[in-house]
Amino acid sequence: MNPYDEPLFGEAAPAIFQTSLFGFDTVAEFERAIQEGAPYYTRGKNPTVALFEAEVARLEEAEAAKAFASGMGAIAAALFAFVKPGDRVVTNRPVYAGAHNLLTGVLKRFGVETTFVDTRDTEGILRAIPGARLLYLESPASYTYEVLDLEPIAEAAHAEGALVLIDATYTAGVLAKPLKHGADLVLHSASKYFSGHSDVIAGVAAGRAELIEALKEPYMLLGAKLAPFEAWLLVRGLRTLELRLARHRETAARAAEFLKSHPAVRRVYWAEDDPLAKKYLRHGASLVSVELEDEAAARAFADHLKHFKVGVSWGGHESLVLPLFAQPRVARAYGFPKGLVRIHFGLEPTEELLGDLEQALSRVS
Ligand SMILES: Cc1ncc(COP(=O)(O)O)c(C=O)c1O
Numbered sequence: 001m002n003p004y005d006e007p008l009f010g011e012a013a014p015a016i017f018q019t020s021l022f023g024f025d026t027v028a029e030f031e032r033a034i035q036e037g038a039p040y041y042t043r044g045k046n047p048t049v050a051l052f053e054a055e056v057a058r059l060e061e062a063e064a065a066k067a068f069a070s071g072m073g074a075i076a077a078a079l080f081a082f083v084k085p086g087d088r089v090v091t092n093r094p095v096y097a098g099a100h101n102l103l104t105g106v107l108k109r110f111g112v113e114t115t116f117v118d119t120r121d122t123e124g125i126l127r128a129i130p131g132a133r134l135l136y137l138e139s140p141a142s143y144t145y146e147v148l149d150l151e152p153i154a155e156a157a158h159a160e161g162a163l164v165l166i167d168a169t170y171t172a173g174v175l176a177k178p179l180k181h182g183a184d185l186v187l188h189s190a191s192k193y194f195s196g197h198s199d200v201i202a203g204v205a206a207g208r209a210e211l212i213e214a215l216k217e218p219y220m221l222l223g224a225k226l227a228p229f230e231a232w233l234l235v236r237g238l239r240t241l242e243l244r245l246a247r248h249r250e251t252a253a254r255a256a257e258f259l260k261s262h263p264a265v266r267r268v269y270w271a272e273d274d275p276l277a278k279k280y281l282r283h284g285a286s287l288v289s290v291e292l293e294d295e296a297a298a299r300a301f302a303d304h305l306k307h308f309k310v311g312v313s314w315g316g317h318e319s320l321v322l323p324l325f326a327q328p329r330v331a332r333a334y335g336f337p338k339g340l341v342r343i344h345f346g347l348e349p350t351e352e353l354l355g356d357l358e359q360a361l362s363r364v365s
């Protein structure tokens with residue numbers, strides 16, 4: 001059992017250590033806490049946050065994990081920990097827009113170059129590796145869910161001394177184990193499936209202890225600390241993670257089949273259709289994207305849906321749609337067709353969601 005999960009009174013849910021600091025009776029006790037890595041200030045360490053970190057490390061079968069105030073906090077800390085001016089990063093396209101903007105904006109200003117290569121262009125990724133310091137990859141990719149051929153890519157990266165970081169938000173430690181296929185570090189937006197209830201923004205990184213140790217300086221100094229209450233909600237979310245993913249998948253898989261047969265839909269993006277899904281994915285999750293004829297069709301579809309709110313993010317209990325044209329910066333960055341819509345299938349009854357898709361598509365001219 002991990003030391004942060006010892007019940008005090010046999011409680012079924014863990015206590016929350018909702019405190020900013022820990023006080024000691026003597027200087028010697030304070031010194032001992034520092035030496036032993038015990039909590040003394042919540043920005044550095046908090047038992048509730050440590051419990052969430054231990055749970056994620058167990059899930060990812062990693063030596064250690066570090067939690068952050070957001071997925072972007074984890075991504076930024078990892079990039080700042082491992083790259084310096086003059087370095088080059090290789091990333092796959094389409095990668096999550098925030099990471100794309102961090103690489104092409106802030107990090108470019110700090111003298112870090114990025115090479116973008118399509119997710120399924122394994123040869124292109126392999127060609128881009130020599131001379132790169134780090135590979136920042138996402139699989140399945142954002143918005144279109146192509147699966148990376150991680151094993152040969154990680155092997156080539158390690159032969160060149162480059163680190164491999166994987167944004168594994170989609171697979172959530174359950175649907176894939178990137179660390180087993182050669183990744184050095186996995187990064188998650190815990191705001192998605194780990195939370196599952198759309199009430200937390202959080203991030204977490206997991207991997208070898210020495211790499212997690214290297215994240216601690218940017219973590220401490222950039223201040224992207226996870227709050228104890230959010231960590232407590234995340235521990236609760238993890239308890240139903242696998243069940244929720246199975247349910248999300250059931251609805252999304254049926255919806256993907258229905259959407260493929262609909263005349264108003266030009267193309268369906270669903271992770272299980274990728275040729276590499278069998279090798280790397282246990283199963284798909286909640287996300288399906290559809291390409292409709294144009295922006296007007298995408299707008300009409302989203303507006304006529306009754307059970308799906310228009311909204312960013314995903315991974316919660318409620319169904320959402322995101323027409324990509326409504327986020328012009330993202331759409332432009334990847335050259336997405338105007339009619340592309342991302343759908344997150346929540347936990348509502350499957351038949352209701354399928355019926356809603358059907359009625360909304362029937363109103364798309
Ligand atoms: C794949 C992926 N990675 C990272 C992030 C960033 O996470 P957060 O919003 O928790 O900062 C997101 C958010 O949408 C995402 O979809």
